Amino acid sequence: MNTAKQQTILDNITVTGGMTDKDSATKVSATPETTSHKTLLTLDDVSYAYTKGGRNVLSHISTSFHTGEVASIVGPSGAGKTTLLSLISGLTTPTEGAVIFDGRDLKTMDRYDYRSHDIGVIFQSFNLLPQLTVLENIILTMDASGKRFPRPKKEIALNLLRQVHLPERYANERILHLSGGEQQRVAIARALSDDPRVIIADEPTGNLDNATQADIMRIFTDLAHKENRCVIIVTHSPQIAQASDTVFNLKPQAG
Amino acid sequence: MIIIVAIITAAATIGLAIVQAAENARTNALANTTISAQISLDRGALMNASRNNDTNNGKPDMDAMRQLMANKTLTLEDYERYDSTSYGVSSSYYIETASAAVADDGIEAVDANGGVIKQDASSKQSSESSETTGNAQSNDARNGKDNDSPPMPEDGMAGGPTGDAGGMRMTTGDFALVGFSSDEAIANAPNGAFTMDSGQVFEYDATDDNDVIISDTLADANDLKVGDTFKVASASDEDTTYTFKVVGVYSNTSDAQMPMGGPMASNANDPANAIYASVATLNKLGLTSDKTIEVTDARGNTRETQAATLSYTYVFDGKANYDKFVHDVKSAGLGDEYTVSSEDVQRYEASLVPIENLSRFAQTLLIVVLVVGAVVLVVLTIFNIRERKYEIGVLTAIGVKKAKVAAQYAVELLVVTLIGLAVGVGVGAATSVPVSNALLSSQMEEQQTQQAQQREQFGRDMQGVPGERPGSADGDSATGGSDTGNDVTGGNANEQPQESNGPCGGMREGLCNASQLMTKLNATVNWATLGWMLLIGLGLTLLAALVASIFVMRYEPLQILADQS
Numbered sequence: 110m111n112t113a114k115q116q117t118i119l120d121n122i123t124v125t126g127g128m129t130d131k132d133s134a135t136k137v138s139a140t141p142e143t144t145s146h147k148t149l150l151t152l153d154d155v156s157y158a159y160t161k162g163g164r165n166v167l168s169h170i171s172t173s174f175h176t177g178e179v180a181s182i183v184g185p186s187g188a189g190k191t192t193l194l195s196l197i198s199g200l201t202t203p204t205e206g207a208v209i210f211d212g213r214d215l216k217t218m219d220r221y222d223y224r225s226h227d228i229g230v231i232f233q234s235f236n237l238l239p240q241l242t243v244l245e246n247i248i249l250t251m252d253a254s255g256k257r258f259p260r261p262k263k264e265i266a267l268n269l270l271r272q273v274h275l276p277e278r279y280a281n282e283r284i285l286h287l288s289g290g291e292q293q294r295v296a297i298a299r300a301l302s303d304d305p306r307v308i309i310a311d312e313p314t315g316n317l318d319n320a321t322q323a324d325i326m327r328i329f330t331d332l333a334h335k336e337n338r339c340v341i342i343v344t345h346s347p348q349i350a351q352a353s354d355t356v357f358n359l360k361p362q363a364g
Numbered sequence: 365m366i367i368i369v370a371i372i373t374a375a376a377t378i379g380l381a382i383v384q385a386a387e388n389a390r391t392n393a394l395a396n397t398t399i400s401a402q403i404s405l406d407r408g409a410l411m412n413a414s415r416n417n418d419t420n421n422g423k424p425d426m427d428a429m430r431q432l433m434a435n436k437t438l439t440l441e442d443y444e445r446y447d448s449t450s451y452g453v454s455s456s457y458y459i460e461t462a463s464a465a466v467a468d469d470g471i472e473a474v475d476a477n478g479g480v481i482k483q484d485a486s487s488k489q490s491s492e493s494s495e496t497t498g499n500a501q502s503n504d505a506r507n508g509k510d511n512d513s514p515p516m517p518e519d520g521m522a523g524g525p526t527g528d529a530g531g532m533r534m535t536t537g538d539f540a541l542v543g544f545s546s547d548e549a550i551a552n553a554p555n556g557a558f559t560m561d562s563g564q565v566f567e568y569d570a571t572d573d574n575d576v577i578i579s580d581t582l583a584d585a586n587d588l589k590v591g592d593t594f595k596v597a598s599a600s601d602e603d604t605t606y607t608f609k610v611v612g613v614y615s616n617t618s619d620a621q622m623p624m625g626g627p628m629a630s631n632a633n634d635p636a637n638a639i640y641a642s643v644a645t646l647n648k649l650g651l652t653s654d655k656t657i658e659v660t661d662a663r664g665n666t667r668e669t670q671a672a673t674l675s676y677t678y679v680f681d682g683k684a685n686y687d688k689f690v691h692d693v694k695s696a697g698l699g700d701e702y703t704v705s706s707e708d709v710q711r712y713e714a715s716l717v718p719i720e721n722l723s724r725f726a727q728t729l730l731i732v733v734l735v736v737g738a739v740v741l742v743v744l745t746i747f748n749i750r751e752r753k754y755e756i757g758v759l760t761a762i763g764v765k766k767a768k769v770a771a772q773y774a775v776e777l778l779v780v781t782l783i784g785l786a787v788g789v790g791v792g793a794a795t796s797v798p799v800s801n802a803l804l805s806s807q808m809e810e811q812q813t814q815q816a817q818q819r820e821q822f823g824r825d826m827q828g829v830p831g832e833r834p835g836s837a838d839g840d841s842a843t844g845g846s847d848t849g850n851d852v853t854g855g856n857a858n859e860q861p862q863e864s865n866g867p868c869g870g871m872r873e874g875l876c877n878a879s880q881l882m883t884k885l886n887a888t889v890n891w892a893t894l895g896w897m898l899l900i901g902l903g904l905t906l907l908a909a910l911v912a913s914i915f916v917m918r919y920e921p922l923q924i925l926a927d928q929s
Contacts, residue, residue: 200761200921225763236758253764299762 146175149306149339150197155206157192166192169206172357176306179333179340181350184359190343191233191311193359197341198230198309199223210307225254229300231310235292237284243270243295244280247302254303269298273328290321297328307339308332314346326352365744366784369901372737373788374795376900379730380893381796382803386723389716398454399680400552401689401706403438403446403698438702443676451692452685453678457549460643462651462672464539467605470595471586473538474636539596540638543646543672544568552677555635556616563590563612568642575645577612581636589613596639606649608639646672683709718807722800738904745777745908749915760921770916774909781908785901789894 151173158165166189174180174197184190195201196208199220208215215223224230237246247266251258258265267277273294284292293313300308310329314322326349333340333354342349350356440458447456466473544550550565551557558579566575578588588594588610598604616635651672680686690704698704749756759769 198761221760221763221765223763224761230761232761236754236761238755238758249759250762253759253762 146177148173148175149211150174150341151209152193152196153207153209155196155203155208157189157196157201157203157205161204165204167196167203167359170359171206174307174339174341174355176339177333177337178354179330179342179352180355180357181353182341182343182357182359183345183350185345185361188359188361190345190359194230194309194311194341194343197307198228225250226256226303227305228307228309229303229305231293231296231300231308231313233311233315235296237292237295237299239284242281242283243275243287243298246284246295247299250299250302256303266298266302269301270294272301273298274324290317290325293317293321293325297325301332305338307341310340310342312344313342314344314349322346322348365748365780366787368740368744369737369781369784369904370787370791372733372740372904373785373897373901374792375733376730376737377789377792377893377897378796378799379726379733380896381792381890382726382800383723383730384890384893385800386716386719386726389719399683399686399706399708400677401680401686401704401709402675402677403443403693403702403704405438405702438674438676440674440676443674446689446693446696446698447678451696452680452688454681454685455548455679456677457544457546457552457679458643458674458676459545459549459552459554460543460646460651460672460674461554462541462543462646462649464541464596464598464606464639466538467595467597470597470605471582471588474581474585474634538637541596541646541651541672542638542640543643543651544640545643548679549677550640553640554675555638558614558616561613561615563610566611566640566642566645568644574607574609574641574648575611576608576639576641577614578610578639579636580613580615582639583610583613585636608641608645614640718804718811721807722804725803726800734900734904738907741781741904741908742911745912746915749773749912753919756916756919757921760919766917770909770913773912773916774905777909777912778902778905781901781905785897789897792897 152170155170156165156168170193182190182193196203199208199215199218202208202216202220210218210223210227238249241249244263244266247269248262251262251265267280270277270280275291275294275298279287279291279295284295287295297308297310297313300310308329313325313329317325329340329342330352332338342353344350443456443458447453542554544553546568547565560577561580563577565577583589586594590610590612593607593609595605595607598606678689680689686706686709693704756769760766
């Protein structure tokens with residue numbers, strides 16, 4: 110499956126059109142909103158088992174994610190949502206099939222560079238470094254990316270905090286002193302800090318109140334629609350799924 | 365972590381400082397001093413050889429033995445063959461010792477109590493004939509066989525492996541006729557250093573023959589002055605007399621110990637009865653080691669023996685030349701039955717015993733500390749890394765390469781270790797001198813206790829303790845110990861004069877100083893030690909960093925993050 114073909118499919122505005130749904134995965138809905146969207150990430154017949162020859166957590170999944178869209182991955186617990194996310198974020202490689210980013214197989218790429226340059230991941234447990242301050246956490250990621258930034262890193266970081274609606278006074282607080290919602294915003298800011306084209310979030314609204322949830326969702330949609338990024342959200346919140354452009358429904362493996 | 369590294373480093377620094385100081389003490393001490401050495405026959409080896417040949421019984425065949433010994437005894441030419449600068453010898457001298465008896469119309473010998481004894485002819489004759497051997501080797505060998513003959517205490521004691529000057533002590537008769545080859549030989553006189561009361565020392569060329577110097581005791585006893593002449597009889601033939609002219613009277617600067625054999629001892633063993641002459645004089649009288657005289661022992665057996673024993677001494681500039689000589693003479697064809705030995709080296713090495721014990725102890729300490737230190741450091745690192753597993757997971761998840769993470773840990777570890785190293789070296793440097801000296805003094809106490817026990821057991825000092833040999837008398841001109849002692853002792857060599865007088869009681873003062881045990885070790889931390897510590901520190905850090913890296917590499921970010929959530 111090549112990008113050109115994907116593009117043709119996109120031109121037909123049927124996001125799910127070219128994707129023959131395999132056994133377990135079904136594309137539920139699509140919001141045919143934009144036409145300039147480009148396929149950035151493609152899962153091509155991906156299967157994954159934690160142990161070699163063991164039970165497949167994911168089997169034969171094919172889908173693709175596009176720029177300028179918020180895509181939701183939904184499904185019950187144990188359906189392999191987090192595993193799928195690990196595959197997309199390059200933490201591991203599929204046992205079968207391929208994850209294709211911008212026309213290149215992830216297997217052939219340096220996955221450390223991929224993680225630090227091309228994607229921003231917001232982990233379920235945020236995975237911030239608790240002993241560092243908010244700013245330090247963000248700048249650490251910027252350092253890790255090895256990119257050159259046009260402006261001082263601190264200025265960019267403060268901008269990002271504004272973008273995620275975190276008051277500037279938190280900048281020098283230690284992560285430990287922040288609430289869950291605040292940590293979530295820091296995690297988003299960190300994921301954005303190296304200007305990735307793909308934003309991946311694992312249960313970003315897991316234990317937040319509705320107001321915060323809505324605010325954070327608004328941030329994500331803004332990132333996709335205004336900045337033309339590819340946002341992928343793993344969630345089991347119906348509201349989030351509703352607010353997404355596309356929803357990918359992951360069914361649990363039969364056994 | 366810092367504290368542990370500091371403790372490890374401090375202990376290692378002290379250990380290393382001691383080891384190095386001991387090393388320095390050994391290598392520097394003998395480097396620039398003169399060393400005198402002798403070649404001697406290994407009697408034990410010969411004895412074994414003859415025992416093996418004799419299948420009839422287990423006892424060595426003494427006659428064959430004696431024959432063998434006579435053949436094997438090195439002559440003056442043999443000695444001179446090795447006396448070459450190409451072997452590293454800087455100078456050499458030799459002493460020939462013969463014996464003489466009281467002549468009928470000659471002077472009287474001094475007895476053990478310093479008085480003059482006038483023996484009646486018959487008893488003198490018997491004691492003379494029974495004991496005149498004039499040869500250390502044959503005397504020794506004879507004692508092995510004739511167990512019923514009166515044992516002479518000197519045999520077992522002075523007849524040590526080097527056998528140097530032992531021949532002198534074996535001399536029987538009434539007078540010891542000692543011939544010197546040069547002033548250097550006189551400086552190393554077997555009875556110790558002396559000063560001239562009147563007159564002067566003889567010359568060495570042939571025109572000064574029959575010039576001798578005698579001890580003040582002998583001079584007083586016989587009322588001899590410079591310029592007088594006197595007569596002594598040949599040890600083998602009473603009718604042959606030698607006439608000597610007194611050109612000087614000397615007094616021993618250190619009181620040689622009293623002869624220990626009591627009434628059985630020969631008068632010739634009394635230093636007062638030593639008549640010093642030049643080798644030329646002895647040569648003229650026919651008393652040289654390559655000539656033989658016939659002696660008759662108590663059983664009426666007559667046998668030939670050397671007219672004089674030869675003690676040839678080589679002098680070297682520094683230990684390196686000595687080592688070269690030992691090696692070269694062997695390759696130049698000196699048989700295995702001969703050994704090259706040096707009192708100076710032996711004595712000095714004996715004085716190093718406490719330091720070497722300490723050094724060995726320090727080495728063990730060093731190894732234990734390093735092994736324990738390495739284990740502790742590695743274990744600490746493992747715990748540290750485990751605790752920071754999450755951090756590693758996050759860093760790798762956001763795309764920091766593992767190698768970079770591992771390198772960061774290594775750098776962190778290095779900083780911590782370097783701080784610990786600095787503190788440790790500081791503490792170690794400050795304490796190494798007092799600590800090593802405390803350890804050294806406890807070592808010395810141990811040795812002194814040992815000596816005290818020996819003294820109790822024997823009722824006197826152990827003979828054969830290096831440094832006690834009268835033959836090794838080396839006066840002010842020599843050598844080893846006292847000079848080198850200062851290098852190592854920091855001028856504190858006299859701290860324990862009482863204790864260390866034990867082994868050199870009654871000996872000359874110079875000898876005492878020479879055999880003085882080293883009481884201080886200059887275990888200061890120098891640059892070499894610092895360098896080693898740095899190496900050790902870096903080595904330990906690298907080891908720990910390696911372990912850390914392995915752990916970092918093993919962690920998969922997915923697994924860590926899965927564990928977290």
